[in-house]
Amino acid sequence: MSSSPLLPKMMKAHGVSRRSFLKYCASLTSLMALPPAMAPRIAHALETAPRPSVIWLSFQECTGCTEAITRSSAPSLEELIFDSISLDYHHTLQAASGYAAEQAREEAMKEHHGKYLVIVDGSIPLDEPGFSAIAGISNLDMLKETAEGAAAIVSVGTCAAYGGLPQANPNPTGAVAVSDIIKDKPIINVPGCPPIPMVMTAVLAHYLTFGIPDLDELGRPKAFFAESIHDRCYRRPFYDKGLFAESFDDAGARAGWCLYKLGCKGPTTKSVCATVKWNDSTSFPIEAGHGCLGCTEPDFWDNGGFYKPLSAPAGEYRRMGQAALVAGVAAGIGGGYLAKKNKAKAQADHETVDAFTLEKEESES
């Protein structure tokens, strides 16, 4: 794949005009919160930058991230950008298999040592290497070996970025994120289940043009993960007015009211879903009538239930409440009787004193 033609030639072959390419670069620029003057620079970089060798490692994952990026509206510019990198190794997309496939990875690593980009989707099992292995090499060994000569690592999807679904309680495979293993390389987390294709390609475009983007404390590019979905949601006015859907098919839901009470995690989830949207900016989950699951946040599978409102308690509160009712009444009755008994005892122990005794005591002392 390293001999694939440069972007302009590929655009021509796919019938994409230069005008729409520049429009795409402009939208990427605004998406990444860069000044508009940067758009030509991005276009120039994408057209001329030497395409880095990319090794895509798939570990404990569902291939959803690859599906998202390759099945975006065809022929999309996202796809072209993706194709224009020199993708030297990818289980799902490469034609080679078995020994030849592994050889391609090793060759790319040797040839571009220190310069290649590693993209990882999927988490890494630590409990038992056999839980997930490729060509007899455990995920852990393959990650360590491949990361060693990498310029940077992009963790695509929540599994690679934060452990994701495989790490969900009780985490049977001991799954961890890439950043839990690799500590000495720059890591860009692009979480999401899957991430928005445009965000994945925009991060690649940023890497090609300007290098590593500004990251937040969870390793996510700030340009795409700085604002909550709630703040940019088109249903936000209903939240502010106090209008909430009570079920998925009531009048409120049909009128497009806020889905907070149905468990929407928009307020605590940072992503550009509400603005960039999916499927060529057609829609996003909340627009389709379902609350946000919070898939760009760590541990989103274990954060208290998808259909539970954020303000509702997440633990064993029912059992605790019932126990408290019984224990409270029982302890109250017990305490009351104890106090009664003490009172009766105090009354029984009460000694009567007359003036004669007091005088006697006084003269004695």
Added chain:
Amino acid sequence: MNNPYFDLLMFARGPLFDLALLVFVAGILIRIVEILVLGRKKDFSKAKGKPVQQGIKTIFTRTLPRPGAIKANPITIVGGYVFHIGFFIAFLLFVPHIALIEALTGLSWPGVGRVIIESATVIAVIAGLALLYTRWKDPVRRKLTTWVDYLVLILSLLPLITGYVAVNKLFGDPTFMMALHILSVDILMIVFPFTKLMHAFTFAMARYYNGSIQGRKGAES
């Protein structure tokens, strides 16, 4: 990789809330049941008035200030009303709170919009601060005030302040602020049964008792 803010939020919504609920419910029940079990000495005298009627009446009449009380202590009386009304508007009419009550009890009612909730919150906080100030400023009341009284007033204001901050995304990460908000409520629930906050559950009993004593004697209450 974990998000420490999210972990704190889950701790506040999860195990700490469970503990707070246990202490809150059990603590309130212990105190109320204890009072009821302890009871009162039987009064063998013949009632001169209507103790039950006057007891029930007093529960409601004591909601209004005595004549002259507003003039004597305007900030305490007005501030007290404003704080209570504002607190209950913010607590009981904000939909995420209703969702919490629904999860706990199955009861639900319609909420109101953000403008009303946030105005009520701000006014309640100002009233609470005014109460704090007068309590501290008046030398007599200052002598009568223990550190628990200050603690209770501050702990009652914290959920209002942190809630406002969380909803409006002020001062840093909103998830962290929401975690702090729920944490402040957990703490309020835990101290509730052991402090004067119990008045929220005992006021009716106490007023009825006072009213019925006076009623039995044939006196006003």
